[in-house]
Amino acid sequence: MMSVTIVALFVTSFLSGPVCGAEYDYGAYDPARDAFRPGQFPDGFFWSTATASYQIEGGWNASGKGESIWDRFSHTPGKVQRGDTGDVACDSYNKYQEDVQLMKNLGLRFYRFSLSWTRIFPDGTVAGGVNQDGVDYYNNVINELIANGITPMVTLYHWDLPQALQDRYGGWVSGELVQHFDDYATFAFQTFGDRVKYWITFNEPWVVCTAGYGSGGHAPGIQDSGNSTYLCGHTIIKSHASAWHSYDQTFRSVQGGQVSITLSCGWTEPFDPDLPADVIAADRDLQFQMGWFAHPIYTSQGDYPPAMKDIILQKSLAQGFQESRLPQFTAAEIASISGTYDFFGLNHYSSGIVKDKVSTGQDPNFWTDQDLESTVAPEWPQAASSWLYSVPWGIRRLLRYIKQNYNDPEIYITENGWSEEEADPPILEDTGRLCFYMGYINEVLKAIDLDGVNVRAYTAWSLMDNFEWAEGYTERFGLHSVDFTDPNRPRTPKQSVSFYKDVIANNGFPEGADVTTMVRNMWEECRGGPAGWAAATRANVGLLALSFLVTAMYNFLNM
Numbered sequence: 001m002m003s004v005t006i007v008a009l010f011v012t013s014f015l016s017g018p019v020c021g022a023e024y025d026y027g028a029y030d031p032a033r034d035a036f037r038p039g040q041f042p043d044g045f046f047w048s049t050a051t052a053s054y055q056i057e058g059g060w061n062a063s064g065k066g067e068s069i070w071d072r073f074s075h076t077p078g079k080v081q082r083g084d085t086g087d088v089a090c091d092s093y094n095k096y097q098e099d100v101q102l103m104k105n106l107g108l109r110f111y112r113f114s115l116s117w118t119r120i121f122p123d124g125t126v127a128g129g130v131n132q133d134g135v136d137y138y139n140n141v142i143n144e145l146i147a148n149g150i151t152p153m154v155t156l157y158h159w160d161l162p163q164a165l166q167d168r169y170g171g172w173v174s175g176e177l178v179q180h181f182d183d184y185a186t187f188a189f190q191t192f193g194d195r196v197k198y199w200i201t202f203n204e205p206w207v208v209c210t211a212g213y214g215s216g217g218h219a220p221g222i223q224d225s226g227n228s229t230y231l232c233g234h235t236i237i238k239s240h241a242s243a244w245h246s247y248d249q250t251f252r253s254v255q256g257g258q259v260s261i262t263l264s265c266g267w268t269e270p271f272d273p274d275l276p277a278d279v280i281a282a283d284r285d286l287q288f289q290m291g292w293f294a295h296p297i298y299t300s301q302g303d304y305p306p307a308m309k310d311i312i313l314q315k316s317l318a319q320g321f322q323e324s325r326l327p328q329f330t331a332a333e334i335a336s337i338s339g340t341y342d343f344f345g346l347n348h349y350s351s352g353i354v355k356d357k358v359s360t361g362q363d364p365n366f367w368t369d370q371d372l373e374s375t376v377a378p379e380w381p382q383a384a385s386s387w388l389y390s391v392p393w394g395i396r397r398l399l400r401y402i403k404q405n406y407n408d409p410e411i412y413i414t415e416n417g418w419s420e421e422e423a424d425p426p427i428l429e430d431t432g433r434l435c436f437y438m439g440y441i442n443e444v445l446k447a448i449d450l451d452g453v454n455v456r457a458y459t460a461w462s463l464m465d466n467f468e469w470a471e472g473y474t475e476r477f478g479l480h481s482v483d484f485t486d487p488n489r490p491r492t493p494k495q496s497v498s499f500y501k502d503v504i505a506n507n508g509f510p511e512g513a514d515v516t517t518m519v520r521n522m523w524e525e526c527r528g529g530p531a532g533w534a535a536a537t538r539a540n541v542g543l544l545a546l547s548f549l550v551t552a553m554y555n556f557l558n559m
Contacts, residue, residue, distance in 0.1 A: 027379025029528030040508040046457035047504040048110035052158035055466040059093030063133035066122025068160035073219030084472025091489045107504040114158035124162030153198040172232040185243035197257040201240040204264040226364020234327040244340035262345030262414045265290035267394030271355035281356035281372040298406035302338030347415035351394030384421040392439030399447040417461030419475040426481040430494045435526035
């Protein structure tokens with residue numbers, strides 16, 4: 001598996017345009033790679049938007065809801081920009097019917113949202129009792145969606161763990177949470193599964209574990225990157241598998257739904273595509289981002305990816321530990337976890353460039369475990385979020401990578417979006433977001449048409465501006481603007497609403513459609529233009545050099 005992956009990265013890097021010994025300009029416009037491709041998505045393609053409970057609902061202590069770790073975290077001074085909280089957020093707890101009309105106006109067929117665990121089980125446990133008002137709220141949301149022709153896709157966990165479980169067990173570092181999550185998931189399947197046919201167990205466990213239990217920048221604010229980060233991931237993987245089996249054994253035959261997990265991953269390119277160490281580092285970065293969770297679930301071998309196991313063991317022993325800081329699965333757990341999916345949920349936003357860089361630090365740390373250094377191309381447009389750059393071709397390469405490495409699954413893109421800064425008046429002519437969606441959606445179409453990737457859904461993040469975690473309301477991802485200074489939280493469509501609505505109505509970019517004409521007119525402005533074409537002009541040694549490169553790769557992999 002690893003040698004196939006590295007060969008694929010070598011070939012991908014070469015075909016992107018570099019010549020031996022040349023520095024590849026990842027920021028250049030490449031006509032062969034970046035040109036607009038008209039066409040339509042497959043019949044039945046799912047167009048969606050997404051939100052999360054803590055980010056939009058508000059009603060943080062309404063009608064019997066319990067405290068979550070994000071309630072506690074945002075109420076702690078200094079944890080969130082300006083002291084912003086999700087206490088009211090978009091007030092979707094009271095305005096969900098209005099929100100559904102926004103979706104209907106867009107022409108959506110799907111809507112992805114999450115349940116608040118503490119709105120249903122205030123202390124996170126079945127023994128603590130069910131909050132019927134919370135159940136009623138989600139029944140109302142689901143029924144309103146269906147009445148308007150919109151299929152619900154429900155995420156069980158989008159980061160708002162019950163604070164009681166954090167206090168009692170230390171959160172996701174404890175295996176005790178596996179059963180509590182299974183109890184919660186089983187209740188949700190039993191209560192809502194007659195109408196909900198698409199379930200996601202966890203949203204972005206990488207972020208949960210690295211930011212919540214590593215850097216401490218997210219709730220619950222634990223700073224233990226070299227240990228708790230890995231314990232968190234271990235518990236979440238086991239919790240996901242347990243919930244999947246509960247659905248498979250008890251509900252699937254009656255309800256006919258699907259259950260999977262959503263993983264976040266950016267695409268990664270090697271700094272020097274001709275340097276084997278950088279090519280291997282690029283793959284290692286993908287393994288630490290996505291393979292950490294995807295390899296145990298989506299491969300027949302199961303278990304953590306070898307790249308992670310080998311390097312963390314090596315680092316751990318060098319730091320004086322008797323065993324790896326990466327927990328081990330039993331053989332039975334490996335077998336039970338492998339195959340616990342019905343589709344591949346993917347959140348993708350950005351890309352990066354990495355080089356191999358050995359770190360010899362003695363302090364256990366998730367980041368130094370990886371032995372790499374990350375950068376970006378200076379030409380890549382940057383969003384308001386410090387981590388987000390527009391690199392549309394990255395999503396196509398990542399989709400192809402998933403197809404090649406994870407058993408060619410059906411892929412549901414469950415988040416993809418662009419942030420702009422908070423502004424007064426708000427930014428309604430959101431050209432940056434429009435360009436972002438234009439490029440990324442077209443690259444998804446290329447992945448389907450040209451690479452044979454089985455992408456079934458595309459989800460724009462987000463339906464509306466909302467609480468952006470530790471950044472509060474300073475960054476805006478919404479298709480609709482929300483006025484957080486107005487108690488009524490009015491929603492106003494941005495320019496990108498009209499664009500996304502037209503894409504949905506046309507199921508892509510068919511010849512002759514107004515949206516296709518608009519995209520063609522804006523393409524050079526959004527994707528680099530003639531100056532980009534000139535910058536992309538590089539020497540290419542063609543098929544002869546490719547044959548030499550393949551020979552070199554073969555020799556390297558068989559040393």
